[in-house]
Amino acid sequence: SAVISQKPSRDICQRGTSLTIQCQVDSQVTMMFWYRQQPGQSLTLIATANQGSEATYESGFVIDKFPISRPNLTFSTLTVSNMSPEDSSIYLCSVEARGLGIQYFGAGTRLSVL
Amino acid sequence: AQSVSQHNHHVILSEAASLELGCNYSYGGTVNLFWYVQYPGQHLQLLLKYFSGDPLVKGIKGFEAEFIKSKFSFNLRKPSVQWSDTAEYFCAVNARTGRRALTFGSGTRLQVQP
Numbered sequence: 001s002a003v004i005s006q007k008p009s010r011d012i013c014q015r016g017t018s019l020t021i022q023c024q025v026d027s028q029v030t031m032m033f034w035y036r037q038q039p040g041q042s043l044t045l046i047a048t049a050n051q052g053s054e055a056t057y058e059s060g061f062v063i064d065k066f067p068i069s070r071p072n073l074t075f076s077t078l079t080v081s082n083m084s085p086e087d088s089s090i091y092l093c094s095v096e097a098r099g100l101g102i103q104y105f106g107a108g109t110r111l112s113v114l
Numbered sequence: 115a116q117s118v119s120q121h122n123h124h125v126i127l128s129e130a131a132s133l134e135l136g137c138n139y140s141y142g143g144t145v146n147l148f149w150y151v152q153y154p155g156q157h158l159q160l161l162l163k164y165f166s167g168d169p170l171v172k173g174i175k176g177f178e179a180e181f182i183k184s185k186f187s188f189n190l191r192k193p194s195v196q197w198s199d200t201a202e203y204f205c206a207v208n209a210r211t212g213r214r215a216l217t218f219g220s221g222t223r224l225q226v227q228p
Binding site: 031033041042043044045048092094096101102103104105106107108 | 146148150156157158159160163165204208214215216217218219220221
């Protein structure tokens, strides 16, 4: 299995500001994913982040709003830029364990935008 | 594009009752199938998975699921639920080859009454 640490676990932010969420994995992984879980809804993929390449964004998500970094095989960040109340969600980092085909999830970052 | 449908949004059962949660998917290729569980205040955990072979798979905590290819279904079952099974359950799929990100269903909130 993979142990994933996400920081911060929660935050309350003002409209127009940005927040960077960190995701640290205890083992080297090729594929990392960022999902969003809006209140009362399911998980929606924001982007796939592979080390050494640009993140691949899903329809409806753009790099200017959600820039992602993936500097090495154990770490990634997601920034939520120029936040509005509609960005209030839980943001989750996920990794696929090498060779197992299973994805593990972090505890998530609960973001509230006022 | 992949899609996943969970037909039961909110299920209320008494302890010892049997459980079956429906999950249907739409995808043109070969898929891997998953059930994840999210207990109150906790992160997503893998309950069980199907990659290939025996279509009846067993997971943790007495859960099982059956893959019926002809029906594009992967229903979750448990013969006798406990109060501790109260949680949100998500069905998810990804492609056997190619796209690795998960597509989630809308989730089913299970409430087990003592």
